[in-house]
Amino acid sequence: GQNIDQPTEMTATEGAIVQINCTYQTSGFNGLFWYQQHAGEAPTFLSYNVLDGLEEKGRFSSFLSRSKGYSYLLLKELQMKDSASYLCAVNAGNNRKLIWGLGTSLAVNP
Amino acid sequence: DVKVTQSSRYLVKRTGEKVFLECVQDMDHENMFWYRQDPGLGLRLIYFSYDVKMKEKGDIPEGYSVSREKKERFSLILESASTNQTSMYLCASRAAGVDTQYFGPGTRLTVL
Numbered sequence: 001g002q003n004i005d006q007p008t009e010m011t012a013t014e015g016a017i018v019q020i021n022c023t024y025q026t027s028g029f030n031g032l033f034w035y036q037q038h039a040g041e042a043p044t045f046l047s048y049n050v051l052d053g054l055e056e057k058g059r060f061s062s063f064l065s066r067s068k069g070y071s072y073l074l075l076k077e078l079q080m081k082d083s084a085s086y087l088c089a090v091n092a093g094n095n096r097k098l099i100w101g102l103g104t105s106l107a108v109n110p
Numbered sequence: 111d112v113k114v115t116q117s118s119r120y121l122v123k124r125t126g127e128k129v130f131l132e133c134v135q136d137m138d139h140e141n142m143f144w145y146r147q148d149p150g151l152g153l154r155l156i157y158f159s160y161d162v163k164m165k166e167k168g169d170i171p172e173g174y175s176v177s178r179e180k181k182e183r184f185s186l187i188l189e190s191a192s193t194n195q196t197s198m199y200l201c202a203s204r205a206a207g208v209d210t211q212y213f214g215p216g217t218r219l220t221v222l
Contacts, residue, residue: 030209
C-alpha cells in the first residue's frame with residue numbers, strides 16, 4: 001500500500017531550529033513536497049525534492065533520501081508565524097495525484 | 111502568481127439540498143483537483159480533471175459529482191447534501207508536466 005508517516009504534533013521555541021520528519025512507503029516515487037497550512041487556510045507550497053540531498057530556501061530547507069524513503073523539513077530561526085501544520089506529500093508515479101501525509105502541527109512558543 | 115479562487119469561504123446548507131462549489135484558476139492549468147480535509151483524516155481526493163470535460167474519480171467520490179465545461183473552471187456538486195459532508199473543501203490546480211499543486215482558499219461547508 002501507500003503510506004506516509006509524520007509526527008502529529010511538535011513544539012519549539014521562537015528563534016530555535018526544528019526538524020519535521022516524513023517517511024514514506026509508496027509503489028513509485030517521482031518527487032516529494034512540503035506544504036505549510038495555517039489554521040483555517042489553504043496549504044501553500046514550500047518545497048519540492050526529487051533528487052537526494054538538501055534544498056535550501058531561506059529559513060526553510062528540505063532533505064530527501066530516496067533509498068531510505070525519508071525526508072525532513074528544517075525550519076531555522078523560528079518565528080511565531082511559523083506555527084502551522086506542515087504537510088508532506090509524495091508523487092508516487094501517477095502524475096495526476098499526490099499521496100498526502102496527515103500533517104505535523106507545529107506550535108512555536110515565545 | 112498562480113491564483114485559484116473558490117466561490118465561497120463559508121457555506122451553510124440543509125440536508126438534502128443540492129450544493130455547488132465553484133473553483134476558478136487563472137493560469138491556464140490543465141489539471142484541477144477537489145479535496146476535502148477533515149481532522150485526523152488529512153487531505154482526501156474526491157475528483158480530478160486533466161482536461162476540459164474529462165474527469166476521474168479520486169479516493170472518495172461517493173456522493174459527489176463534478177463538471178468541467180471550461181478549462182479555468184471546475185465545479186464540485188453535492189447532489190443531496192448530508193451531514194457527513196460537512197468539511198473543508200479545497201480546490202487545487204496544476205500545469206501539465208509540472209508537479210506542484212496550487213490551492214484555493216477553501217470552502218468550509220456545514221450541512222445541518
